[in-house]
Amino acid sequence: MAEKIKVAVAGARGRMGREVVKMVLQDEQLELVAAVSPSAGPVDAGILAGTSACGVLISPDLETALAAVEADVLVDFSIPQVGYENTVTAITHGVRPVIGTTGITQDQMKELDKLCQERGIGALIAPNFSIGAILMMQFAAQASKYFPHLEIIEYHGDQKLDAPSGTSIKTAELISEIRPELRQGNPNEEEIIDGSRGGYYNGFRIHSVRLPGVFAQQEVVFGAFGQTLKIRHDSYDRAGYMPGVNHAVKKVMTYTGLIYGFEHIMD
Amino acid sequence: MAEKIKVAVAGARGRMGREVVKMVLQDEQLELVAAVSPSAGPVDAGILAGTSACGVLISPDLETALAAVEADVLVDFSIPQVGYENTVTAITHGVRPVIGTTGITQDQMKELDKLCQERGIGALIAPNFSIGAILMMQFAAQASKYFPHLEIIEYHGDQKLDAPSGTSIKTAELISEIRPELRQGNPNEEEIIDGSRGGYYNGFRIHSVRLPGVFAQQEVVFGAFGQTLKIRHDSYDRAGYMPGVNHAVKKVMTYTGLIYGFEHIMD
Amino acid sequence: MAEKIKVAVAGARGRMGREVVKMVLQDEQLELVAAVSPSAGPVDAGILAGTSACGVLISPDLETALAAVEADVLVDFSIPQVGYENTVTAITHGVRPVIGTTGITQDQMKELDKLCQERGIGALIAPNFSIGAILMMQFAAQASKYFPHLEIIEYHGDQKLDAPSGTSIKTAELISEIRPELRQGNPNEEEIIDGSRGGYYNGFRIHSVRLPGVFAQQEVVFGAFGQTLKIRHDSYDRAGYMPGVNHAVKKVMTYTGLIYGFEHIMD
Amino acid sequence: MAEKIKVAVAGARGRMGREVVKMVLQDEQLELVAAVSPSAGPVDAGILAGTSACGVLISPDLETALAAVEADVLVDFSIPQVGYENTVTAITHGVRPVIGTTGITQDQMKELDKLCQERGIGALIAPNFSIGAILMMQFAAQASKYFPHLEIIEYHGDQKLDAPSGTSIKTAELISEIRPELRQGNPNEEEIIDGSRGGYYNGFRIHSVRLPGVFAQQEVVFGAFGQTLKIRHDSYDRAGYMPGVNHAVKKVMTYTGLIYGFEHIMD
Structure with missing residues (x-):
């Protein structure tokens, strides 16, 4: 042995x-x-x-x-x-x-x-030891080559101080290295309630949800003609x-x- | 007959x-x-x-x-x-x-x-003839009595002009009639990217996602100690x-x- | 006091x-x-x-x-x-x-x-002290009055012995008290792999997913012309x-x- | 030009x-x-x-x-x-x-x-011209190398004759080329309702949901200690x-x- x-x-x-x-x-x-x-x-x-x-x-x-x-x-x-x-x-x-x-x-x-x-x-x-989170980030970056329209939604506990999460920013960076440059959405879009469209990052949006009972979750949603692709990772505890x-x-x-x-x- | x-x-x-x-x-x-x-x-x-x-x-x-x-x-x-x-x-x-x-x-x-x-x-x-959307709103309002911590995430096509959607605002109104008053989240929370925490409505948040290929979807997520309740309605076409x-x-x-x-x- | x-x-x-x-x-x-x-x-x-x-x-x-x-x-x-x-x-x-x-x-x-x-x-x-699970069951039963086409998908840890879960059977019972009688699906449907269509209960189906890392989750999905309604409850721990x-x-x-x-x- | x-x-x-x-x-x-x-x-x-x-x-x-x-x-x-x-x-x-x-x-x-x-x-x-479906299959196969515990849930219209879908079987084949051999679940597991655990394929399970209003959707769920990874593709129409x-x-x-x-x- x-x-x-x-x-x-x-x-x-x-x-x-x-x-x-x-x-x-x-x-x-x-x-x-x-x-x-x-x-x-x-x-x-x-x-x-x-x-x-x-x-x-x-x-x-x-x-x-x-x-x-x-x-x-x-x-x-x-x-x-x-x-x-x-x-x-x-x-x-x-x-x-x-x-x-x-x-x-x-x-x-x-x-x-x-x-x-x-x-x-x-x-x-390593900032992240979660194999699932790393796969999520890698897949999201790969998908953005074919589906440049995307948004990130991340969920953490309601006492977290910073938004968006470090993982979502890291994901956004990796996507930006691959995704064709594009400012998404209607240029004449108007927010009736400030902030409802989320945080702007390089043409797409990041949304931070904060709720008790949640540890760390993230979903990257890609939208194209007639289809949606979602990559989601949920962490339940340390x-x-x-x-x-x-x-x-x-x-x-x-x-x-x-x-x-x-x-x-x-x- | x-x-x-x-x-x-x-x-x-x-x-x-x-x-x-x-x-x-x-x-x-x-x-x-x-x-x-x-x-x-x-x-x-x-x-x-x-x-x-x-x-x-x-x-x-x-x-x-x-x-x-x-x-x-x-x-x-x-x-x-x-x-x-x-x-x-x-x-x-x-x-x-x-x-x-x-x-x-x-x-x-x-x-x-x-x-x-x-x-x-x-x-x-009637502003809405979708039985599913109406049930979603009713269930969300009922749930908010027991789960006052919630956020709304709504999805529409990327050319929609206004955010958040009329349905999400209507949902927020119905919830506010029932939900105990509460300002969610950490009072010292800080947005590294403006708007990432979504639009503020009566203590909770509304997030508007805009992507091609999506017609109209909405999810209300409730978080509590050790559990999450989600009510979601997806409309695919008129x-x-x-x-x-x-x-x-x-x-x-x-x-x-x-x-x-x-x-x-x-x- | x-x-x-x-x-x-x-x-x-x-x-x-x-x-x-x-x-x-x-x-x-x-x-x-x-x-x-x-x-x-x-x-x-x-x-x-x-x-x-x-x-x-x-x-x-x-x-x-x-x-x-x-x-x-x-x-x-x-x-x-x-x-x-x-x-x-x-x-x-x-x-x-x-x-x-x-x-x-x-x-x-x-x-x-x-x-x-x-x-x-x-x-x-009480067999269940989870407020969220009870709301899920109640909402599912109410929705089945308007959306009689539904399936239940429940998720538990991979070492659980019985399938489907007690909660999913209880949900199915409550739904059956309200839902109009209906045998869903194509009568000529054929399973290429036995069991792929799930367990049959009173005209609808129950699917039991067993995976490590999952504690207890259940989703009831309702389908109708052009829309889907989902009610989901996730429990993370006791x-x-x-x-x-x-x-x-x-x-x-x-x-x-x-x-x-x-x-x-x-x- | x-x-x-x-x-x-x-x-x-x-x-x-x-x-x-x-x-x-x-x-x-x-x-x-x-x-x-x-x-x-x-x-x-x-x-x-x-x-x-x-x-x-x-x-x-x-x-x-x-x-x-x-x-x-x-x-x-x-x-x-x-x-x-x-x-x-x-x-x-x-x-x-x-x-x-x-x-x-x-x-x-x-x-x-x-x-x-x-x-x-x-x-x-080509049996499939959907870029999103192909990415889903590729990502699922890649993920199965690190997360060998998985189940496939696929959703189609309620009049579809065969179950599981061709795409889910193709996904299962691609996964099986990469995933370490493993029979998931509790060996003493018992089905109270026949078929509730889904269709067996090479150690894992495939679940086929059939509902009106759904065109073609598939989710591959990976479970591991404290985390879940999901890859999902929704097609809304031809x-x-x-x-x-x-x-x-x-x-x-x-x-x-x-x-x-x-x-x-x-x-």
Whole structure:
């Protein structure tokens, strides 16, 4: 049998971090060797994650934790401010980072890639680990070549602060790289109620629905003479990202250098 | 066997008028006795409607047409400007009007009701003859009592001038009569792209999608803890209104006075 | 301020029971006074439910627990076999039962109603506490009066044993009470693949989709000339039933006798 | 300006044939030179198609018609029995066939390809000219690589004879070429109503909904841990196929030999 991949988890007290801990504990090919949170105290990481005790106590500091164990991979969904720093720390210890935080700059990525190359290890930074969301975006971009008339409707919980969602903007960007330029709709269109036609992006519209009970959903609707094509992705909870994180942890063991974007490690 | 209901059609050259002519010709309980259009010329009404010749030539003038035949019911989907006038003409000739034009004022309706009462005949004015659309609106209003968090998404063809649609505004009004007052969403919400959150109506949002190939669709989405309720109506073409018009033609024979709104003649 | 309603929870170790305990602990108008599970051991009920300690230890036996505290309401989602017995025990102690188990017979219900009347207290037995699911069923039944052509599509997790779901059969029954009798479809229809047309029920069809990641969803689709009406309810998790259970706990305090069916206590 | 493409239409009285005639008359790059129907009589093809007179009278015989005019392309949606024969006739006259009939055998296709190569002209045979339907099938096949748990739900008019639809079977075949082998669902699953779980195909299920008012719709639903991906295509009428036929007429001018399947001429 192959040796287990040894995983450290940063941000282990966060909502994503706890899901990652659970995911690692459930996969026989993975082994949890460290879990870091500056604020949780020295509790068992399994208990903190809402499952059974696993024998790994939460460490307050990543540097110390990585120095104390032999980890293969660090999974980090902590806040953007510490994401870059954590990634450097991991690479320095020869630990492959799988990073879900956004906000790392182009220059920082070049630097991280260089560090990875020097150590001969892989790293992954991805804003989205949902295989379904990535397929939705890819299909939408492909379809826009043939169906340039489209609108995006995205649904999130009613307490979300920003609209439209990051995923919908990312989708709109990918579509715009492929879709023939076109300003949709009637040029003399008039809004009786301001904003009813949604947010304008490069000739098409994005609509943001906010309702309690919804986690994250998006539909891209394409309209043409006599037909409609719809591509829809519904996420029900954070657990839905875990198959992607699991895949990334295994994949990052197999290459050298920094890869940005989960779509590039899908087989 | 019961006698047939004798039907006259105004605006017989319009898109709705031609559907009405076809519908009347296809129903054995109905008989087409007159079809009026000022601009069509004296062609056969069946041919103009895209079906077989029926022996009724288009008349240029409603008054003359109603004087020449014994009609029971006048169906009129012509432009708002002539709707009121046509209705008066019909009632004067003892012909029951079934009117699909909007823009008739409250005062005019009172006057029309008085005329109907005097003649002892019925009349119907309805902005919407789609049974499905009416059920959608009624169900949405009922649901809003239990699920006050909702948004409306409506879809129409990309050349439509106004947004949001009349049906969505009517739905919003009916909901507002029942729904507990509530301003949905995060009070600190921020639109990165203007209008992405849709049009604001009484605490909730209306989103107008405009795409080629779509005729008329609307979905009301209700969100609550752990669940979503959706009520959706899709109209594919004008023909979808004909079962409602057919029902109205038969129903208007059975009562006296003016009724406003198709929902009041549904059994 | 009104006195709190004192709630006991049977089946406190089950998936529904833990949600009920959490719901009671979160509502300031409710007070958890007992939680029963024969197999959990004397742990804190809050801890067992995955939230903070609440000071109520799990009791192994309902009779003993209800004798030891003053409870107003017993919530019981335990297995059908003990449902009737638990209900009798509750009423005997003057505790109003809110019961989510199915399988109680008509004769047993008459007996329970009699017991409630003697004690002057209320009781509720309901197979479904989801307000959204109940509205979906009611709207579907109403719509079938006007749109007798319909099909039901229901979605559940891929490990569910029975098809179609209990909710879809209940929906079909309610529709059949109202819908004009009609055998839908082409009488000469032929299945190239057996079962592709779904399960036959009283002239229409029920389709059961089973997929991982889905909790409980159902759509009733009505088709008519030129239009489609859809009523859809999506449940994302057990927590979605809690607003209904919460409403029931408060409502059962206000009447005398047994009520069967949550729809009868919706305002 | 480029010369117009001269188009002949077989089966000009059929529902698809009339749409093709209309489409050709509306495109300034195309010219209708012949329209064939053995049963229509010598009426104007434009009138028969429900639009204005175009000066081309219906011919009763394809051979005679193609001998009388210089056609570049023959569009044929007539019944399968005559499809092969018509195609041979067209190629013999140096006219490029665009064929929508199904039921042409592999051997016949080889023969037709040979004839095309000899004449140095192109030909297209395609069971489906809907760009949207083809994208739906392609996306579904791609997604099944990552989401092997899926079901297909297809909707057609209630008078359709066969279930499941040809498109759904084609989709299932394309998916099966890519999807990892898997028998979905609970092995101990039980149907309370026969057929409720749909038609079995290679480990997954196909559900056929039949309702009045529906033309042709299909949804492929993929389920995974915490997420659902849906790809849906709705066709509202035959006109929806015309952009594809239009594209094919122009494309068939640019290559030599027989191509089977519209997907191979999409850019």
